[in-house]
Amino acid sequence: MGRIIAIANQKGGVGKTTTSVNLSACLAYLGKKVLLVDIDPQGNASSGVGVNKGEIDQCIYDVLIDDVPVKDIIVETKVENLHIVPATISLAGAEIELVSTISREVRLKRSLEEVSPYYDYVIIDCPPSLGLLTINSLTASDAIIIPVQCEFYALEGLSQLLSTIRLVQKHLNKNLTIDGVLLTMFDARTNLGIQVIEEVKKYFQDKVYKTIIPRNVRLSEAPSHGEPIIIYDPKSRGAEVYLELAKEVIKHG
Ligand SMILES: Nc1ncnc2c1ncn2[C@@H]1O[C@H](COP(=O)(O)OP(=O)(O)OP(=O)(O)O)[C@@H](O)[C@H]1O
Numbered sequence: 001m002g003r004i005i006a007i008a009n010q011k012g013g014v015g016k017t018t019t020s021v022n023l024s025a026c027l028a029y030l031g032k033k034v035l036l037v038d039i040d041p042q043g044n045a046s047s048g049v050g051v052n053k054g055e056i057d058q059c060i061y062d063v064l065i066d067d068v069p070v071k072d073i074i075v076e077t078k079v080e081n082l083h084i085v086p087a088t089i090s091l092a093g094a095e096i097e098l099v100s101t102i103s104r105e106v107r108l109k110r111s112l113e114e115v116s117p118y119y120d121y122v123i124i125d126c127p128p129s130l131g132l133l134t135i136n137s138l139t140a141s142d143a144i145i146i147p148v149q150c151e152f153y154a155l156e157g158l159s160q161l162l163s164t165i166r167l168v169q170k171h172l173n174k175n176l177t178i179d180g181v182l183l184t185m186f187d188a189r190t191n192l193g194i195q196v197i198e199e200v201k202k203y204f205q206d207k208v209y210k211t212i213i214p215r216n217v218r219l220s221e222a223p224s225h226g227e228p229i230i231i232y233d234p235k236s237r238g239a240e241v242y243l244e245l246a247k248e249v250i251k252h253g
Pocket residue numbers: 011012013014015016017018019040042044126127128184185186213214215216217219220221223
């Protein structure tokens with residue numbers, strides 16, 4: 001069975017999609033078979049690996065709401081070993097429609113069961129909320145990666161995320177673990193970034209990844225070319241650090 005990892009934090013703009021796309025591509029580059037699941041209605045992970053959302057008939061919405069088998073909507077990407085389950089804006093309605101659906105919290109888990117044996121890793125890019133799409137992702141996952149942006153309010157909102165994780169562990173998925181907390185968009189020129197690292201390490205201790213993702217302009221350019229950093233600029237610092245992260249994730253199991 002593939003290891004299923006959700007990239008989650010209900011705070012917006014902390015680097016969830018950048019991490020989902022580039023961790024997935026780096027795991028694939030290291031020879032792992034990877035399925036990236038885009039469950040964020042913005043669909044940025046899909047365009048980030050080159051999917052033209054205008055050409056997509058069915059997406060994760062149809063899996064969650066209309067029971068379309070997930071294998072029918074998997075798309076190959078230009079990265080060898082990396083496939084994606086895309087999302088389009090139609091997914092925006094799913095949060096409300098799921099409320100009245102039977103087994104609403106376990107729909108993603110059940111649909112991934114049929115494909116996860118064919119992959120080494122399934123990486124889920126969650127939306128910036130703690131609604132049913134994120135709950136479905138945490139219920140389906142073995143582990144969670146929490147990206148935390150190195151900024152003043154870094155820890156704000158994390159207690160809400162942690163209590164959601166505890167609720168999911170108690171009622172829906174007792175096997176869910178925190179694989180790690182990932183510090184993102186670090187700027188070595190500011191004292192603030194260093195203070196945030198200390199604060200996050202004090203709180204999460206050995207759960208913080210050794211790899212810290214710096215601000216890197218190539219990482220922010222790559223999505224507009226529909227390419228993960230390992231293809232867009234393999235020699236950049238951004239590519240180096242996401243490769244380091246992929247190796248750390250592989251070491252965890
Ligand atoms: N390490 C980095 N260096 C430079 N820019 C970055 C880095 N990580 C992310 N960004 C940029 O910051 C913005 C937010 O990142 P991203 O979309 O990955 O966050 P997110 O948590 O997925 O956002 P949302 O909550 O909206 O889904 C994007 O424009 C992205 O290109």
